[in-house]
Amino acid sequence: MTDHRELATAAVVLGASGSVGNALITELIRNGSFGPIVTLVRRSQPDQLEMGRAARIEVREVLVTSMEPLGLELASTEATRSLRGDVVGLSVLGVGAGTGKLTIDEHRAVDVHLNAAFARGLKASGRVKHLAFMSAAGADPTAAETGSGAAGMARYARVKGEAEEAVTANGPAVVSIFRPAMIIGSRHTPWLLEKVLPLFSYVTPSKYRSITVEQIAQAMVATSIDVPKESHIYHYCEMRALVVR
Numbered sequence: 027m028t029d030h031r032e033l034a035t036a037a038v039v040l041g042a043s044g045s046v047g048n049a050l051i052t053e054l055i056r057n058g059s060f061g062p063i064v065t066l067v068r069r070s071q072p073d074q075l076e077m078g079r080a081a082r083i084e085v086r087e088v089l090v091t092s093m094e095p096l097g098l099e100l101a102s103t104e105a106t107r108s109l110r111g112d113v114v115g116l117s118v119l120g121v122g123a124g125t126g127k128l129t130i131d132e133h134r135a136v137d138v139h140l141n142a143a144f145a146r147g148l149k150a151s152g153r154v155k156h157l158a159f160m161s162a163a164g165a166d167p168t169a170a171e172t173g174s175g176a177a178g179m180a181r182y183a184r185v186k187g188e189a190e191e192a193v194t195a196n197g198p199a200v201v202s203i204f205r206p207a208m209i210i211g212s213r214h215t216p217w218l219l220e221k222v223l224p225l226f227s228y229v230t231p232s233k234y235r236s237i238t239v240e241q242i243a244q245a246m247v248a249t250s251i252d253v254p255k256e257s258h259i260y261h262y263c264e265m266r267a268l269v270v271r
Contacts, residue, residue: 034061034083036109037250038102038154040144041119042074043067046160046209049239050118053247055081060114060250062086064105066144068093095143102147106154114250115148115157115198117141118242120189126176130185133175137189145197156200156253158246159193162186163207163234163261194257202249203259208236233261244269 037054041047042065051074054060062084065071070087078085088105090098106113120137121128141159148154162177167187170180194201245265260268 034059035112035114035250036060036062036064038064038066038106038109038113038115038148040066040098040102040115040117040141041160043069043071044118044120044122046118046239046242048074049243050116050246051085052077053240053243054116055083055085057247057251058083060247062109064088064109066090066098066101066105093140095139098140099143099147099150102144103150106148106151109153113151113153114253115144115154116159116246116250117144117157117193118160118246119144120160120162120186125182125185126174126179128175130171130175130181133182133185134188137185138192141189142192142196145193145201149197154198156202156250157193157197158202158204158249159190159197160204160206160242160246161190163205165190165203165205167191200254201257202246202254203257204242204246204265205233205259205261206237206242206265207234207262209242210236210238232263235262237262237265241265241269 037060039050042051054063055077064086066088068091075085088101090101119141121133125133145157148157164183165186166183169184169187171184173179173181175181190203245260245268248268
């Protein structure tokens with residue numbers, strides 16, 4: 027394999043331990059345009075480290091064992107400043123399941139405050155001009171704060187909308203926001219829904235069609251290679267268009 031380290035773009039990733047996060051690290055490695063790939067994680071992900079070694083691409087972990095905003099912000103800044111050349115940021119961090127059991131402030135603590143801290147850290151480094159950020163279809167910062175916080179409900183949409191506003195206000199100059207609906211391949215998506223809902227895609231509004239973890243990862247990586255000139259929101263059709271380029 028050709029040594030591409032002098033030409034590669036470094037990638038700093040938040041949320042690598044989840045289903046979409048693992049697909050994202052896999053795609054960053056497979057693509058071959060990135061290195062080192064730096065992940066900010068609570069616990070080591072040995073399979074990702076081994077995947078990087080096998081591909082001769084450095085995957086570097088920064089352990090942030092007590093994920094809280096100030097510590098994450100400082101870790102993000104320090105990790106980014108240590109890198110050479112161009113750097114991009116990517117975040118797929120979010121509460122994966124059980125949001126209906128959380129208070130809105132507990133949900134915000136992860137989806138809004140940690141992502142905002144990551145965005146601030148990237149910006150403070152002075153090295154990152156683009157952040158690819160995964161939100162959710164229906165995100166709306168004006169949605170009701172009351173009622174169930176389960177995925178797809180108003181309170182869930184409110185938190186996701188607030189997260190989008192937070193990373194846009196605190197982060198790099200350009201933020202690409204990805205809004206998937208049902209995610210196929212996520213360990214939090216019931217298997218029956220994965221099998222049944224795609225059968226009705228022809229009557230489903232395009233922005234709410236199901237999409238795979240791999241397709242989300244490919245779309246996010248595409249904007250990290252060919253960085254847009256301005257911030258943009260990507261729904262199903264826009265994500266699929268990025269994948270087939």
